[in-house]
Amino acid sequence: MNTFDWLKRAEAAQPGSGTTTERLEERVIDALRTVFDPEIPLNIYDLGLVYGLDVDEAEGRVEIRMTLTAPGCPVAQTFPATVEDAVFSVSGVNDVRVELVWDPPWSRDRMSDAARLQLGML
Template sequence: MSETTINTTELGEKIVRVLKTIYDPEIPVDIYELGLIYDVFVNQDYEVKILMTLTSPNCPVAETLPVEVEEKIKSIDEIKDTEVEITFDPPWSQDLMSEEAKLELGLL
């Protein structure tokens, strides 16, 4: 019997869908389109690690946003555990925003 392989594409899409429900309170764009999510790792044990940043180190939601991300990702049935790591390397800039986000904010 071979070990079941994770359908990472499908799980990745679920994770992205959840991330797109989380908004920066100061900008009417979700954190995924804002480019705040740098990387998402899923291992064979369905544990997720998310590497993300904030718009600034003094972001008013620096304490609550990572917790919200962690809780919402953990709510996906297949996910056993989630860890959110905040980094400011590289620092966030408007260049990381998707075209959709820039359009939404009138930057295009």
């Protein structure tokens, strides 16, 4: 864990940080929104790359099924670790598993309205 991650965890543990009122799933989604696709300048959650999110709040376990915009993406081998690191930075997360899947293939239809608006598609 680097110094930035340590500071982020320490800040999240402070009273009034929202960790006691926000559910773990909401905090995980917030963390996923800090990870940006390497080719399209949008976060992976609003881009629709996250296909499944299972959060066990009691155990602090998070399982993510996700894809990339293209199977030949040059970061396919390293990107799951990037996502894992972001989710591990969330207070209350003890275990993270990221599974990269290719079926169904990603399409623009999976993007949120906010992502479409940001790209000028609405």
